[in-house]
Amino acid sequence: MSILFSPAKIGTLQLRNRLVMTPMHLGYSPKGEVNDQLIEFYRARARGGVGLIIVGGCGIDRIGNAFGMTQIDDDRYIPGLRQLVDAVHAEGAKIVPQLYQAGRYAHSALTGKPSVAPSPIPSKLTGQTPEELTEEKIKEVIDSFSNAAKRAQTAGFDGVEIIASAGYLISQFLSPVTNQRTDRYGGDLEARMTFGLEVVEAIRKAVGPDFPIIVRVAGNDFVPGSNTNTESRAFCQALEKVGVNAINVTGGWHETQVPQITMNVPPGAYAYLAHGIKQAVSIPVIACNRINTPELAENILEEGLADFVGMARPLLADPELPNKAMTGETDSIRPCIGCNQGCLDNIFRLKPVSCLVNAEAGREFELGQIPQSAQTQKVLVIGAGCAGMEFARVATLGGHKVTIWEESGQTGGQLALAAAPPDRQDFGYLANYLARACQKLGVEINYNVKATSDMILTAVQNEGFNRVVIATGARPITPSIKREEGVKVLQAWDVLLGREKTGQNVIIVGGGAVGVDTALLLAEAGTLNSETLRFLMLQHAETDQELYRLLTQGSKKITVLEMVKGIGRDIGASTRWSMLADLKRHKVNCLDNHTVLEIRADGVLVESTGDSTQKVIPADTVVLAIGSCSQNELYNNLQGKLEILSIIGDAAKPRKVLDAIHEAYAEGIK
Numbered sequence: 001m002s003i004l005f006s007p008a009k010i011g012t013l014q015l016r017n018r019l020v021m022t023p024m025h026l027g028y029s030p031k032g033e034v035n036d037q038l039i040e041f042y043r044a045r046a047r048g049g050v051g052l053i054i055v056g057g058c059g060i061d062r063i064g065n066a067f068g069m070t071q072i073d074d075d076r077y078i079p080g081l082r083q084l085v086d087a088v089h090a091e092g093a094k095i096v097p098q099l100y101q102a103g104r105y106a107h108s109a110l111t112g113k114p115s116v117a118p119s120p121i122p123s124k125l126t127g128q129t130p131e132e133l134t135e136e137k138i139k140e141v142i143d144s145f146s147n148a149a150k151r152a153q154t155a156g157f158d159g160v161e162i163i164a165s166a167g168y169l170i171s172q173f174l175s176p177v178t179n180q181r182t183d184r185y186g187g188d189l190e191a192r193m194t195f196g197l198e199v200v201e202a203i204r205k206a207v208g209p210d211f212p213i214i215v216r217v218a219g220n221d222f223v224p225g226s227n228t229n230t231e232s233r234a235f236c237q238a239l240e241k242v243g244v245n246a247i248n249v250t251g252g253w254h255e256t257q258v259p260q261i262t263m264n265v266p267p268g269a270y271a272y273l274a275h276g277i278k279q280a281v282s283i284p285v286i287a288c289n290r291i292n293t294p295e296l297a298e299n300i301l302e303e304g305l306a307d308f309v310g311m312a313r314p315l316l317a318d319p320e321l322p323n324k325a326m327t328g329e330t331d332s333i334r335p336c337i338g339c340n341q342g343c344l345d346n347i348f349r350l351k352p353v354s355c356l357v358n359a360e361a362g363r364e365f366e367l368g369q370i371p372q373s374a375q376t377q378k379v380l381v382i383g384a385g386c387a388g389m390e391f392a393r394v395a396t397l398g399g400h401k402v403t404i405w406e407e408s409g410q411t412g413g414q415l416a417l418a419a420a421p422p423d424r425q426d427f428g429y430l431a432n433y434l435a436r437a438c439q440k441l442g443v444e445i446n447y448n449v450k451a452t453s454d455m456i457l458t459a460v461q462n463e464g465f466n467r468v469v470i471a472t473g474a475r476p477i478t479p480s481i482k483r484e485e486g487v488k489v490l491q492a493w494d495v496l497l498g499r500e501k502t503g504q505n506v507i508i509v510g511g512g513a514v515g516v517d518t519a520l521l522l523a524e525a526g527t528l529n530s531e532t533l534r535f536l537m538l539q540h541a542e543t544d545q546e547l548y549r550l551l552t553q554g555s556k557k558i559t560v561l562e563m564v565k566g567i568g569r570d571i572g573a574s575t576r577w578s579m580l581a582d583l584k585r586h587k588v589n590c591l592d593n594h595t596v597l598e599i600r601a602d603g604v605l606v607e608s609t610g611d612s613t614q615k616v617i618p619a620d621t622v623v624l625a626i627g628s629c630s631q632n633e634l635y636n637n638l639q640g641k642l643e644i645l646s647i648i649g650d651a652a653k654p655r656k657v658l659d660a661i662h663e664a665y666a667e668g669i670k
């Protein structure tokens with residue numbers, strides 16, 4: 001019997017299961033309103049079987065909100081909010097809004113007003129200095145919280161969640177780093193809790209004793225000098241005393257230097273934070289962050305680390321995850337791979353949230369169901385990378401019959417390369433999902449078939465294909481750099497796939513994502529593996545310092561050379577900083593603004609863009625990571641010779657997985 005799918009309560013609120021969709025600010029409400037896009041997004045998640053939906057941050061005022069945020073700061077939003085509630089209720093799920101005030105994380109360029117905070121300490125996120133809240137203004141913010149909660153109740157929501165995590169306003173009051181007040185809101189931990197507790201008390205007064213209140217806390221701020229799980233436990237105990245019904249435990253602040261939700265965070269890594277809180281309170285506790293499979297969720301509940309499990313991005317990636325888990329179809333769940341490329345990176349770019357693996361996310365209203373074709377087409381796809389497979393999946397669902405020819409002996413194409421560096425294995429899960437989906441749908445994949453134009457034309461003639469899709473991807477570029485004999489010159493793709501071995505002194509030419517990936521893979525050589533680390537730690541065999549050195553200092557000397565300014569510029573903002581920090585940790589020498597002039601027997605001759613000085617950097621191996629070019633010859637040769645011919649993914653233009661998947665989806669529903 002599954003614990004995850006057993007009914008449970010938060011206060012008076014009866015839920016059909018213990019899976020909670022944690023809040024995501026989606027950027028779907030340009031004017032703060034509930035609209036069809038938002039309603040259909042959440043309706044799909046409710047239909048998918050989740051127990052409770054927490055609507056992503058809802059602005060309680062106009063000084064602490066963000067772009068495209070759903071607003072709950074005015075009665076005029078109530079009718080729209082009610083429509084949202086009704087849609088979710090009709091699908092059997094419950095729904096609460098998250099009441100959001102960002103404090104010094106709000107940006108004046110978006111709100112039009114200076115941000116506010118307990119103390120005027122510059123924000124690491126915005127670079128702006130907030131205004132210190134006077135006691136009078138504090139009262140106004142508390143009123144905004146309680147008025148918003150009352151509106152939520154009027155709109156028919158099943159409760160509210162208050163955000164006291166991630167470095168937003170309430171966490172700013174809780175932390176000694178951001179709260180330097182000398183009045184009753186500042187000082188020791190008890191005083192710093194005052195604001196948060198007053199918010200809860202005001203809300204409780206506004207909504208009455210039975211309306212469920214959840215508070216989202218940071219299980220550890222992961223900010224030097226700020227609160228840890230110890231202080232968070234004390235806060236949660238105080239929250240329980242003032243009538244909070246559940247605690248939602250997330251990780252650290254946005255400004256933390258400890259990755260929170262990137263691909264390198266091990267699944268379920270932060271469940272221990274929820275457990276720490278659970279040991280201190282008797283109200284239900286929700287564990288979250290990178291809990292990306294139902295099996296892991298079940299395990300967390302089984303081990304007693306929490307009472308509920310939160311998932312945000314896994315439900316963006318696959319709204320049907322709960323239903324699929326309940327019916328034993330876990331292997332058809334489309335996995336969230338923690339890339340952030342469609343979701344969080346979009347928020348940083350002030351764009352609405354989408355998803356790399358799910359082209360429908362955020363477009364449920366616009367797209368509806370995959371249209372069923374009136375006439376079944378026989379389609380030949382060349383290439384079983386993510387573009388070819390996603391096309392095949394979607395076109396088959398639309399009623400077509402698809403055959404794929406794949407040159408190699410496996411599916412996934414470049415996903416195998418993207419998955420090769422340390423902590424990037426999730427790309428492999430996407431490849432596995434697409435291959436399984438194609439297999440289940442009866443897509444015929446013929447391996448070890450290198451298509452030529454003649455073969456395609458013959459197949460079209462003899463086998464009756466009425467449509468051909470070219471999804472042949474890309475190949476790495478070999479630059480025309482002058483080379484002397486003697487230095488080993490390899491392609492990054494071959495190194496990543498283990499087809500070629502480097503020496504000990506390696507220069508990587510190209511500091512984009514592929515160069516960074518390759519450097520991180522090579523930097524692992526000769527470092528401690530996790531099993532040995534665990535053994536040495538348990539035995540107290542080495543000092544922490546020595547273990548850190550052994551984990552980060554491998555056997556190779558690595559230099560990354562980049563012609564223009566900046567390393568890893570094509571990596572999304574939410575992930576780039578963490579990968580650059582890894583390069584630094586591993587002492588990878590990164591030289592941007594350096595052009596390679598020659599590859600010589602003794603190393604590489606480079607010129608600095610700034611002062612045009614030249615030097616030779618010694619190396620025994622040079623690895624090329626300077627980009628890729630489309631494999632579009634088939635398409636070019638076949639143009640005009642076939643009735644319906646198209647080209648998708650990297651074959652059309654080398655880009656990213658998101659582009660390949662979304663383009664394939666669009667082609668698939670044509």
Ligand SMILES: Cc1cc2nc3c(=O)[nH]c(=O)nc-3n(C[C@H](O)[C@H](O)[C@H](O)COP(=O)(O)OP(=O)(O)OC[C@H]3O[C@@H](n4cnc5c(N)ncnc54)[C@H](O)[C@@H]3O)c2cc1C
Nearest residue numbers: 383385386387407413414418451472473649650655656657
């Ligand atoms: C090291 C590396 C890291 C990357 N990291 C990321 C990342 O972090 N995020 C991201 O979004 N993107 C990343 N990318 C880019 C991403 O992997 C590609 O954009 C995407 O996989 C392209 O998919 P595709 O299906 O269009 O092409 P491919 O994956 O190249 O697939 C093409 C397929 O066609 C087959 N094929 C080619 N010619 C023929 C033929 N004549 N007959 C039959 N079959 C043929 C190939 O064998 C291959 O399987 C990375 C790429 C690399 C190399």
Ligand SMILES: Cc1cc2nc3c(=O)[nH]c(=O)nc-3n(C[C@H](O)[C@H](O)[C@H](O)COP(=O)(O)O)c2cc1C
Nearest residue numbers: 022023024025056057261289290311312313343344
């Ligand atoms: C695009 C995006 C927006 C988010 N917005 C919020 C938010 O408004 N409030 C909040 O508490 N957490 C927010 N989060 C954090 C998520 O609730 C969740 O804790 C995080 O994504 C990790 O969980 P997951 O791995 O299940 O996605 C957001 C996350 C993403 C990716």
Ligand code: SF4
Nearest residue numbers: 336339340342355356
């Ligand atoms: S974009 Fe990436 S991280 Fe975000 S939900 Fe989709 S797969 Fe997950």
